[in-house]
Structure formats: C-alpha cells, structure tokens
Amino acid sequence: MTMKGQNRIEIEAATFRRLLKHLDEHKEVQNIDLMNLASFCRNCLSKWYSAEAQARGLDVSYDSSREIVYGMPYSEWKLKFQTETRLEQSDKFKQKTS
Numbered sequence: 001m002t003m004k005g006q007n008r009i010e011i012e013a014a015t016f017r018r019l020l021k022h023l024d025e026h027k028e029v030q031n032i033d034l035m036n037l038a039s040f041c042r043n044c045l046s047k048w049y050s051a052e053a054q055a056r057g058l059d060v061s062y063d064s065s066r067e068i069v070y071g072m073p074y075s076e077w078k079l080k081f082q083t084e085t086r087l088e089q090s091d092k093f094k095q096k097t098s
Contacts, residue, residue: 004078016049019045020045020068020071023042024071027077027080028081029080030082030083030085030089031043031082032085032089032090032093033089035093035096036089036092036093036096039049040098042069042070043066044068045066046062046066046069046070047062047065049065049068049069050062050064050065053065067082
C-alpha cells in the first residue's frame with residue numbers, strides 16, 4: 001500500500017514526534033550508544049531537521065533544531081543527562097568509523 005498526500009505527512013509527523021518522545025523517555029541512552037547501534041543519534045536528527053527546514057526556505061538553526069529534538073537547550077541536556085563515555089563505547093565507535 002502506497003500512501004500519499006496529507007495522510008502520509010500526518011503519519012510521518014506523528015511517528016517523528018513519537019520517536020522524540022521515546023528518546024526523551026530514555027535519556028539514559030546516550031548518543032554514543034545510538035551511534036554504535038544505529039549509526040545516528042539525537043544530534044543527527046537535529047542536523048536533519050535543520051537541513052530539511054532550510055531546504056524548504058525556513059531558517060531553523062542547528063541550535064534551534066537541537067532544542068526541538070532534546071526538548072530543552074542542548075547545554076542543559078548535557079549537564080543533566082549526558083554521562084562520561086566509557087572506554088568500550090569509544091572503542092566500538094572508533095571501530096565503526098574507521
């Protein structure tokens with residue numbers, strides 16, 4: 001089944017909001033964990049959001065899109081929820097990117 005038009009847009013938008021809610025409910029999952037498992041993270045989503053807005057002629061900065069994705073300013077999220085990267089996380093990430 002190929003869905004078109006407004007229904008598709010609404011479903012994709014709702015799915016994106018649900019993904020953001022899920023990530024917000026699982027702040028214990030660090031960006032490096034996401035990168036190691038899925039090759040994308042909250043920062044990637046932020047960059048994609050900003051790029052898609054700009055492609056449509058809208059000026060949405062990377063910082064603004066990060067606030068949308070993180071639900072708060074990135075600096076605040078880092079202070080509250082980001083943990084120090086463990087050696088095994090770094091090693092796995094280096095293996096993936098080399």
